[in-house]
Amino acid sequence: MEHLIRLTSKHIPIPRSFHLTSASVCRPLTRNVPSITGLFTLSAASVGPSDSLTGCVAERYHEYFPAGFTLEALIKHLRNWWDGVGPEISPQPPKIPVDISSSWKHPKLSVNHSHIDYVRLIQLLISLVGIGLSLKLLFYVVEQINPTAKEKRIARKRAQQLFAQMGIKTIPPLNDYEVGIVANLVDTRVLSTEWHSIGGLDSVIDEIKESVIAPFQQLQLVPYFSKLLRPPKGVLLFGPPGCGKTMLARAMARQAKAYFINLQISTLVNMWYGETQKYVEATFSLAHKLQPSIIFIDELDSFLTTRSCTDNESTRMIKTQFMALWDGLLTEENTRILIVGATNRPQDLDQAILRRLPYKVSVPMPDINQRIQILSICLRGEPLAIGLTDTDIREVASKTDGLSGSDLNELCREAAFCCYRLERSRENAVNMRLRREHFFTALQIFLRNRVCSNPYRVEQNLPVD
Template sequence: MGNSFSVPAKTKGEIIVTLVGFGVSLVPAYYIFNTLLKRLDPTDSEKKKSEAIAQKMIERLGICLEEPLSEYELCIASNLVDTNSMVIEWKDIGGLEHIIEEINEVIILPFTRPDLFSSSELLQPPKGVLLYGPPGCGKTMLAKATAKASGARFINLQASALFDKWYGESQKRAEAIFSLAAKLEPTIIFIDEIDAFLRARNTNDHESTAMVKAQFMSLWDGLTTDASHKILIMGATNRPMDVDPAFRRRMPCMLQINLPTESEREKILQVVLRNEDITNKASVVKEMAANCDGLSGSDLKELCRHAALFRVRDYINNEPAAREMVGEANPVLRKMNLQDFKRALEKFRNMSLLSGLFSLEMHTAEDN
């Protein structure tokens, strides 16, 4: 007979009790460790806040999902925008008719009339659109109007929603951008100041940053990208050459928004001043458009604001008691006139000159 080894029943019971006790002790240890980890994570409260914002926005937009969103998708979903609440429309943008026409053809129609683009591969919309040009020329306004007109879900992607201090978390968030966009399609992902996020790669890049950029690029337009998804990346920048060439290639539709010409300035002023009470409005608009060379659309709006303030100043100077009065029923302000705009232009030029001198002094100090 061969020798056989058997464990006494008492020993078996002790082993089982020991294993059970060890397993039970792991449960509180796990929860203690998890609690400590969350307390040590300074971004935990921000994550919870983002999830709450995301859930609220999803309910507000009436989005019905077949499967729940992951915690990473919820983090990105906090950047969703309710396009119905946007007040910017095409009629609010002056002097950019040619850009608006191209946006309608390249972005809006493929989303609203996909049947027109299904007959040929050459008619497929681009994966990305880049708006570039000097500051204050209407790039962000165009993005807002595009979001409203397209009827697509709009994600205003913030860099803070993508990058995480923990290793590997940022890559998961990059993946969540596209998985969320696919669940909500058609989707427009807007990245303002895209040059800061997708800057040209170099050997000095941190390993984590390089990995996030590579993954973002692969998910955007790589071997495994599903071409049937209706996802568009729209970027805006003042420095297009700072954007990585590989990302620029994925944005074949590049729309340059320059400083407005005289005729474009006239159209911008007509939009800005359409509801204002001005003496000889048509001649004022025409003359100011001719005299405001080099000003952007944003500059023109600020100039008009300065001009409007002169009415308030004159009212207070003519009615000393008005400064102390609160909640006056209907203060009667005079009409704006050409002189208001000339004074505003002179003030604006002086402010711009001071700003330029300050900038020059700062650069000189840095060089020294």
């Protein structure tokens, strides 16, 4: 022990009056620690002069440990310093005086006391910094354990903004996966697609209105007439590309005043095992909470193709989960959920998917009368088309056999550019008007630049169940 004191005195001067007493042994700790004997105590019976350095150190030791430096006193002092609760075993450390009469006064420090415990303040700041670093490390570890947590937080904020834009005040409780599907929700109020904006499909529109929209809107009246008048749970729109299948689905959602979920396959597919199945389940649960709702899947053949031995495990699990939840939807009679799929390759769909889409609508290529109607809709309200007559439009339609509705819309745009290129150098460029010659020039350019792929074969009908 004398050797320990000798080593300590090299750094902290110890007064000569401090001596090791063999008779002074700390009393047992009965409450907090087991009984310990044979401990030493440092007595401060005689203190050196107060103006010397050794005297200051001795006074400081005596101030903290008036009864002697014992293990019991040390434990009590550390415990009271840690939680700040309980009786003090010694007075507070010396406090640095603050000149209250000075001109600088901080509002937070302008208290009634004349001393501020800067030691305690520094300790508090160090503790707060340590707590902040610990929380930051904890959040980082949690994000590493659950790498999708950040993505789900962003999706929840985006969902709240979307619900606010759509004017939905009563938001049902949604889990993290349903919030991720909300990103595919489309506000039907901002959709400009209506029945009158679709040309050449009057017979198809009338059929959809009578067989799908009317029973879907008046579901509560169906049991009073017949159970056979229930709306279908699935609608398949098939036909060549560019004929208006997507426009029909949007017009259906707007007419039915239902929530329109434009399901993207990229939303369902996830790199983590089991997450994809949860997103598929969340799609149906979200549609059930927001009903009446319409789930639209464009290019259905790229998602629910015929199952084969070449499918990997994840693709097969997605198809199985989707069809299982779809079967549950079919068994519920009073749900107002409609699944609409669009494809230009119906022969590639799985037979089980075709069975779950009982109502099938063919959207064919437009004939000459339908092309006239489509051209009239594309040129409706255009200042450049004021000079065109019905005879001109009919002549243009007769030259565009084999073009879809999307092709006719692109033809009108190309004709407008041809008119602009020919008339911009003339003096009457402001009064330029579309003529038949502009359409014929645009048709030559369009056919020359058109990518010729395998044409859609009309004779390919749907496979029989």
